[in-house]
Amino acid sequence: GENVEQHPSTLSVQEGDSAVIKCTYSDSASNYFPWYKQELGKGPQLIIDIRSNVGEKKDQRIAVTLNKTAKHFSLHITETQPEDSAVYFCAASKPQISNFGNEKLTFGTGTRLTIIP
């Protein structure tokens, strides 16, 4: 099955600097790659996603890049703020063979991001 590796497991950056989190996936058929932010005591929240037909997507201070050849995708957060401190998860899924839609999401192990004021 799909395997998603995520690095680093912890990341500390100064407020205002950029943060980058990287993920690799194993199944070349995967075509949907969401990123989730999880704050303490809460469920994950989707912050951005990318599909395999594009190489980059940006939403204000957050961007995601996808390299299908290398099977890796990255989350970039610019001008970091204290409220960006959380655990971030990448995930991947591939299309179902027999039906429309995608198979289950496989999550990475998470990155604990700490923004230092």
Added chain:
Amino acid sequence: EAGVAQSPRYKIIEKRQSVAFWCNPISGHATLYWYQQILGQGPKLLIQFQNNGVVDDSQLPKDRFSAERLKGVDSTLKIQPAKLEDSAVYLCASSLRDISYEQYFGPGTRLTVT
């Protein structure tokens, strides 16, 4: 709009006891998911419902876990009997349709098995 509701928020039980979790998805969402999140790991899908039907339960330990979705709305997840390794946060999520649509997660139920 109201989010995904889960109860209880916390539960402590002894091994071999049974426990049940409840989830109320966002109104109109056809797909409901139950995830298990062990401390320090990403969520792992246990079961996915589309309306009343099960789409994927390949990672559900069926000898002890069961789940149902009543009338395509609320859902319950049960563990019987519980083991120590079941200690985790159980997350419910819902989406308008399938996996490639945004999933909205509830706050989770933290289960501790002693």
